[in-house]
Amino acid sequence: MLVLVLGCFASARPASAARIDDQFRAWLANDLWPEAKAKGISQTTFNAAFDGVTPNLELPGLVMPGEKPKVPKAQHQAEFGAPGAYFSEKTMGAVTAGGRARAGKYAATLAAIEKRYGVPGSVVLAIWGRETGFGRVKLPYDAFTVLGTKAFMSNRKAMFRTELLAALEMVQRGLAPVGAMKSSWAGALGQPQFMPTSFLKHAVDGDGDGRADIWNSAPDALASIASYLAHYGWQRGRDWGFEVTVPANVSCALEGPDRGREISRWERMGIARVSGKPFPSHEAGREGFLLMPAGRLGPAFIATPNFYVLKDYNMSDLYALFIGHAADRIAYGDSRFSHGWQKVDRLYRSDIAAMQRALEKKGYDVGSADGLPGFKTRRSIGDWQARNGRAATCFPDKELVRALR
Known part of the structure; x- marks a missing residue:
């Protein structure tokens, strides 16, 4: 019989929350534990992970027990707001300056990473900076509280259940102690902000100490980011994309990763780089994709498959574009988009x-x-x-x- 050691529940919690606490404990014991046990999780690990854990009802994306999921009015993630706001110079400048400052400090590490994975150091630095301010952002949440709450009562319960079981596996295998499992409000871990399944697949030892510590080791975090991108198909030697002008006679509806064509064909249609330079010769005969994150209300790009690898890191066109643009600025110097982001209507x-x-x-x-x-x-x-x-x-x-x- 499983005995859950969940600590004392605060008496100040309202009655409705207390009922959810009871349902949560029953779910842990009768639903999650049997699957965790079947996957090799010990009772000791399970109890340690959920000691004192109660659902955090302040997290976004929750569905109260007995209710049906609804499309929320607002979106909490910046990636899903007005496109132009995502590229504030304050944020972009901080990532760019921070990346340049660390490019020299970690030069040897980044060179070894690029040799092994084919991912440029500027790209890895841009992701590190965007995710956790180069490791300076403190992760305030307990991963088991976040993942447990969301696996029990979110609108994506199945996905978070998988992540919760992976987090338990991390502890069971000795990859991280329970106390170190600090996360974002979405359950993302460490300096690269990996979900637990991504940690198990992609976290690597970058500093040679025999373990992958994405919380405290910058080389481990950097190498793990590159490992992730390589796994998802980063093409060595290719750019991520180019800002372009799109003539009025070229439809913005040609956008998308399923409507690619040789970059030289886009060029023959009248699409040109804003720099006035031709597309690099090593790119001209390879596939590119029209990208217009704000339609005709913002800058346009010809993206390569590497753009969509960046998007695999965080499923947002704006995120991938931010990383690509920041990486260019880290590597080549400050330069803003040639075409600005127009104001768009605020919609729910x-x-x-x-x-x-x-x-x-x-x-x-x-x-x-x-x-x-x-x-x-x-x-x-x-x-x-x-x-x-x-x-x-x-x-x-x-x-x-x-x-x-």
Whole structure:
């Protein structure tokens, strides 16, 4: 019989929270524990992980027991806000300056990483800086509280259950003690912000001490980031992408990783680098993809497959673009986007989700009616606008939401 050592529950918690605490403890004992045990987790490890843990009801994305998931009105992650706001010079400048300052300090480590994984040091530094300010950001959450809460009562319970079991495996295998399992509000761990499954797959020893410590070792964090990117297909020697101008006669609806063509073909269509330089000769005959994160309301790019490897790190076009741009600035010097980000209408996720459902009913593939304007939604908007005699912007606005109701 499993005896859960969960500590004392605060008497000040409201009655509704206390009921959830009871349901959570029952779920741990009767639902999660049997699966954890079958996967080789000991009772000692399990009890230590959940000692004193109660659900954190302040976390985003939760679904109260007995309720159905809903598309939230607001989005907590910066990656899903107004595109231009994501590239504030304060944030970009801090990552750029911090990356340059550390490029010399970790030169030997970064050179060894690039030789092994093919990932440039500037890219690794940009991710390190964006994720945790080069390791300076303190992670305030207990991973088992976050992952336990979300596996029990979030709108992505299955995903977080997998991550929770992986976190237990980390402790069981001696890869990290329970007390070191500090995370973000989403359960991401250490300086690279790896989810537990990513730690098990990609964390490596970069400093030669025989263990992968992504919390305290900068070389381990840097090497683990490169290991991750290499696993997802980083192509050695290729750029991530180029800012370009897109003529009015080239549809913004041509965007997307499934609509690639040789970069030389994009060039023949009139797409040109904003620098005025030709595309590098080693890129011209290789596949590139049109990328317009704000449609016609922001800068445009021809991205390479490496852009989508960066996107695998955090499933956001804006995130991947930030990393690529910051890496260029670390490596080559400060330079801002040539085309600015125009102001866009502030919309709730629920508004965008309603628009997406309306487009789906008309036969468009928006990817998912999740309230997030990804590339499939953006190009569906552009197609609908063009077919209805409107200027194709490929980005949602209030008027479009009203028109598609």
